[in-house]
Amino acid sequence: MYHVDTGEQKTAGGRQVYLLDAASTLEVQALNQWIDSTTPDGELRPPSVVLSGEAAHEVAETVRGIAEDPLLIPLRVTLSEKRRGGILRRAFAPRGNSLPTKAWQRWVQGDDPDHSAVLVGEPATLHDLASRFEKAGGTSLSSFIRRQASLALDRAERDVIGSEYKIPRFVVEDMTEQKKFHDGMADLAEDVGEDIAVVEQRVHSILNEMVATETRRAVEMWGTLGAYFSRAYKVDVDRTKLQRVRELNKKHPLVFLPNHRSYLDPLVLRPALLTEGLPLNHVMGGINVGFWPLGPIAKRSGVVLIQRKFSDEIYKWTLRQYMSFLLSKRFNLEWYIEGGRSRTGKLRPPRFGLLTYLVDALENSDAEDVYLVPTSITYDRLHEVGAMAAESHGAKKQAEGIRMALSYIRAQGKLRGNVYLTFGEPISVKSILAENEDKRVAVQKIALTVSHAINNTTPVTPAALVTMALLGIEDRALNVHEMWAIISPLAEYIIKRGLPTAGGVDISEVDVVRSAVIAQVNAGVVKRFDGGPEPVFYLAQDKHLVAAFFRNNAIHYFVLRAIGELVVLPDQDQTGPSTTVSMWRSALKLRDLLKFEFFFGDKKDFGARLEAEVTLIDPEWRTNLVDPEYAISTLEAQDLHLAHRVLQPILEAYQVVADQLMLQPMDSEFDKPTFITQCLGAAQARRLRQQLDHSEAISGELFDTALQLADNRNLLDPGGENLAQRRRDFAHEINEWARKARAIRDMAHRTLDEVDPLTVPSSTTDTDQREDDA
Incomplete structure (x- = not known):
């Protein structure tokens, strides 16, 4: 907050004028009393001007009549922290630009003198404000002075209440009064062939729907709702990386780009960022969640409601202008690069739309650069996975609305474990644009760079290990010894690769794995049978897609190893020995087959990583390629097999599609919904x-x-050349890869049959007691 020193507040005009940002007569009286009390004895009391009512439209003329170039000092009454202690006061107290009611004024009037405080904003001379107004352009100097006074007071208020309330005010006015905005709108009207008045009306309508109109009351209410919705989780935050992000935010606006797993994602991320001293993000959210009452609250607490599909050029132009305004004012943004929630647990392909608008907005803004923050949100357990799995089996998606929201709230009443927030290295948009002249190529590179960074910072959870073990041996229950025989070499592989683990836990500890099994039993994903000589665990019926969701959070770390296992196996009709050339050609074919499932680097990066994985299997693999039996015997001897756990389910699903395609008529229009139903x-x-x-x-x-x-591969459109044969070739290719995956699965089963029950390390906790907890 600025402190007034009357001995120094003099200008060439020789006068200072107080600008009173008051919402009521009581506030005007309080501010005038403060001016009286701070004016030194014997000095002339400075004049004051109220920034509301009819007089507000003539502020510039009024202050110019007082002095040629007076120093303008904004003042505001704010409630003190002391008087916000009561529940009723917190619930009904005015927040930010919320107008205090008469009932509230009567309630606080007569309280002790500590019930309110006077904020002093940073002053500016009339000449300085007029110069800034001329540079920015606009329609009214008086309106500009009012906005600048309010913004200065907002900054002063944040010194008292914190950066959580870094709230943009007068957004529409600031945007639409600028000459650059009007010139752009005129060009837009010409481009779309509409009258300028029609375009202006449409732009204002879009802005009123889109622009987040935050108030402190809504921000606090949204924070309370978020804490209640996410009460089932303990949040583990990568604070070390956030410190670097916070320092970067002092000079540049940021865009947080998280993966999207749950409706809880923005409610979990927001308090974590605020705790680290970062300001409120503007969250670009779909207008489908704008239903009452959550929609209005969300919009007033930083959520920008945008259409799922941008309807016309006017809408697109308006969105670019709004993003440019936010970047220029260094407000942070947030959206989900996948678009919608992942139904499988894998990161979905990135959407380019908002990134394209961001690039355009950066070019048209005053921001020097904008940094993207790849963000990973990973849950131990998640309520909505069951519903998403049902949708994957053909169930209809529940529409967003108050009924869905109430059901979701009730489901959070039981503790569901941890959620992990991790962050990748911030990415400079300007640097990527400088490296790529073609803007479309630059946007694609930005999107893929962010996607890879999200994957690389996503931690491996104990839940992922447990579900991976059980999914790979689906029709067989496992005792503790067999479970450990699968997970122990997997944990060693993760440690050897230096992969991040959730919460930094040592996943090679048997207690960590045992706790993860117990958690999945409590969640109903895993069942326990105690009727035999020892407890055994198996996947619950119809919970396979739920289990796969948690395994898939980390599946991208194991794809290259799985591909390595498959490409070293000879083809069924192969007569000669494998060579490095034939294996590389085979790997590229499999990479192409899986390109819609996983993010791969370029061929050079893919080749280097694949060779490293094969070398982990056998450092001497190159010298033994001439022996056709060598690859099989080497894989057989491994204690870790991944292809059947990672790729076989995908290949089996692809088999179903390929076989069903061969049954489709060659001359009929392809009906995707009907075909999916047939495949199910x-x-x-x-x-x-x-x-x-x-x-x-x-x-x-x-x-x-x-x-x-x-x-x-042009296999869907009817009438293509050699369509029937190409569909048969497609099915044959997938069948061959699925055959190899089943061969790996058979190896894993034989390894499991040889498990020695004495190989399980002793637990630091009593084994029987931990099993009883399940």
Whole structure:
């Protein structure tokens, strides 16, 4: 807060004038009493001007009549922290630009003198404000003075209440009064062939729908709702990386780009950032969540409600202008680069739309650069995964609304574990633009760089290890010894690779794994059977996609190892020995087959990482390629097999799609919804006949990505040249990879049959007691 020194507050005009940002007569009286009390004895009391009512439209003329170049000092009454202690006062007290009611004024009037405080904003001379107004452009100097006074007081108030309330005021006025904005709107009207008045009306309508109109009351209410909604979780935050982010934010605006796993994501992320001293983000959210009462509260607490699909050029232009304004004012943004929530637990392909608008906005803003912060949000357990799994089996998605929200709130009443917030290294947008002349290429590179960074900072959770173990051996229950025989080499592999782990826990500790098993039992994903000589654990019926969701949070770390296992196996019709050339060609084919499931680097990066994985399997692999039996015997001897746990469910789902495609008529229009339904039925029948090893292959999401691949290969449109043969070749290719994955699965089963129950390390906690806890 600025402190007034009357001995120094003189200008060439020789006078100072107080600007009273008051919402009521009582506040005007309080501010005038403060001026009286701070004016030294014997000196002339400085004049004051109220920034509300009819007089507000003539502020410039009024102060110029007092002196040629007076020093303007803004004042505001704010409630003291002391008087916000009561529950009723916190609930009903005015916040920010909320107008205090008469009832509130009567309530606080007559209280002790500590009930309120006077804020003093940083002063400015009339000449300085007029110069800034001329530079920015606008329609009214009086309006500009009022806005600048209010903004100065907001900054002073944040010194008292914290950066959480860094709230933009007068956004629409600031944007629409600038000459640059009017010139751009005129050009837009010409481009779209509309009258300027029609375009202006439409722009204002869009801004009124879109612009976040924050108030302190709504910010606090949204924070309270967020804490209540996410009460089922303990939040683990990577504070070391956030310190670097916070320092960067002192000079540049930031855009936080998290993965999207849950409706809880923004409610979990917000308090973590505020705790580290970062200001409130403007969250770019879909207008589909704008339903009452959450929508109005969200909009008043920093959520920018935008259309899922931008309807026209006027809407796109308006969005770019708004983003440019926010960047120029160094407000931070946030949106989910995947678009919607992931239904599978894997990171979905990035959406380019908002990134494109961000690049345009940066070019048209006063910001020197903007930094993107890749953000990973990972849950131990998650309520809505069951509903998303049902949707993947064909169930209809529940529409967003108050009924859904109430059901969701009730579901959070039980403790569900931890949520981990981790952050990648911030990415300079300007530096990537400088390296790529083609803006479209730059946007794609930005999106992929962020996606890789999110994946690379996502921690491996104990839940991912447990579900990976059980999904790879789906039709068989595991005792503790067998479970550890699978997870122990997996943990060693993770440590050897230096992969991040959730909360920094040592996943090689048997107690960590045991606790994760107990958590999955309590969640109903894993079942325990105690009727035999020892407890055994197995996946609950119809919970395979739920388990796969948590495994898939970390699955990207194991894809290259799984590919390495498959490419070293010879093809079924192969007659000669494998060579480095044939293996590389095979790896590229598999990479192309999986390109809609995973993010791969360029060919050079892919090759280097793949070779490193194969070397982990066998450092001498190059010298033994001439022996056709060597690869099989080497893989057989491994204590870690991943291809059947990572890739076989995908390949089995792709098999279903490829086989169903061969049954489709060659001259009829392709009907995707009907085809997906047919695939769900065919896959269920195959699973019942034990022709599929994995129930998670019965997945609409996997069928959809298989169809993306088929469409990429021109296998869907009717009448294509040699369509029937190309569809058969597609099915044959997938069947060959699935055969290799089943061969790896058989190796893993044989290894499991040889498990020695004495190989399990002793627990630091009593084993029987921990098992009883389950």
